[in-house]
Amino acid sequence: MDRVGLALVLVSAAGFGTLGVLGELAAAAGLSIPTVLAFRFLLATLVVWLVLGARGDLRPLRGRALAAGIALGAVGYAAMSGLFFWGLTFMTAGLVGIVLYTYPVFVVGAAAVRLGEPVTRRTVASLGGALAGVALVTGADPAGADPRGVAVVLAAAVVYAAYITASRMTLATVDPQVLTAHVLPAAAVSFFVFGTATGRLSTPATGYEWGIVAAIAVVATAVPIFAFFAGLRRIGASEASIVSTVEPVVTLLLGAAVLGEPITAATVVGVRSSSAGSCWSRPVRSRDSRLYALAQPFPGSRAGGPLRPASDRAKRPRRVGPAFWFKRS
Template sequence: MLLWILTNSETMDSHGDRDRSSERVGMVLVVVSAVGFGTLAVLGELAFAAGLNVPSVLALRFALATLLVWAVLVARRRRAGASERLRLRGRLLFVAVALGLVGYTGQSALFFWGLEYLTAGVTTLVLYTYPAFVLVLSALFLGEPLTQRRLVALPLVLGGVALVAGVDPVGVSSVGIAIVLGSAVVYSGYIVVSRVALADTDGLVLAGHVLPAAAVSFFAYGTTTGSLALPATPSGWFTVVGIAVLATVVPVVTFFGGIRRIGASRAGLVSTVEPIVAVVLGVLLLDEPLPPTTFVGGALVLVGVWLIHVESR
């Protein structure tokens, strides 16, 4: 059933249907994606509580996600016909593997490392500064202009993080903030490089090559350091499967399905619910604090991100 839903989210709009019904479906798909990504930090905290370490969680996350994404790709190919190319070659293959070994590996490792210092809500809010870094990198390397609205958005985003980090110390570590900001910077580089690569391939096909490369990285690190371990309890396995399915495969596939219907800019706007989901789940499921300064700082981040996406329309 899950495989059928994921496959259809990618193929239903193959004939370019852009009517209102299709747009509503696109909105729903992107909301599902944002909610899925928003669960990652909370599930990460639950994985730590179950006794799992970062290399083990991420190795299993990307291994399971690889199997599911390739199952979706094969099913989609059968529906669309055998002409669709699933394997990348040459420069694209090199870029995809590099994105997995360096980009996704670095971003995920720093995110989960920062999660050991911060609450799930604060971790996700700080990571969500990445659109600001994407703007800077795009201006430096892709020649995209820094318009007046974007120049307003940048200090809003960074000022919001400063407010979260510096005014109220509840649940906040300066070391954790620095680590997750590093994750946001790495993620922005990953996005900029992916944007170039996606000009020549499908997003889900690219993900099918990025994910196994990231899995190899964490399996290699965990094996070398002797830190790799399987979950010892049913709750540990449940959490890992949740991270792989709910927080990785479902949001990746539904996001691409949503983009097909409503476009990247509108999808980016809808995705701003992601950190809100993380904060709310952290408060409800983990009893995390939500002081006024975190709320105000988070609002500034979201307003800045909103300005960035509106400018892109």
């Protein structure tokens, strides 16, 4: 078990889990969805660029890697975010949560087909436990679901699954933090264009509004994206998606603490089930996981530094050791 990878994805899920509460605060302040998402990604971009620039790691992607980064942000991440918030106009947050968190099912299937990651009994059991916990935590009532909302949020789940899988494939040759620096501005441009075209884009007018947007950009975006990409390289797409299902648990607890939302016995059981599902998640052994090996830092390289060209990697003999493989149990 790669505890570092697991912890990174948990940090990511916790950060993203703050988005719901912060989003409610933004809505209460009168900020539109395009405004929140456009400035969310813009400010997060500035944070990421400043951090990478200070470390000397800010560098542009080129060719296919650049195209992949733009597509992941402008199409994948932006589409998932837009569909998620659109779904909220048809259904309650609880119903949207339970429908969205069907995405691990799509990730497991996509990872098995595209990345060669085996589907084990442990993976299926952890997935079932995590999703059962999410169902109890959200307290959703499927009988009250709007078919249009279900369709929209299912589309968001499919897009998110594709985004996760495509990110893993791109990380075979691209440093995750550099990729993040390209995904975020691409998503920002998408929402600035959309907001301008629809006439719904505005600028936060008060310090309180800017504070909410800044919190969304840093706590709910920049930090969790960094953590997710880093954890993804260590534990794989299927396991990362399952561990990420603790996100609504964080939202539940924050909702109770900040907004006074009630926690029922069913939600307590849901928290335990979701946490158990995350703990059961384990990376799977594979003697031929080339994508996983290529995603690891090279011996002697600085963490977050550039990866060597594919031609250089091909010349190096296959190696088994801490730099390429992490102990799994």
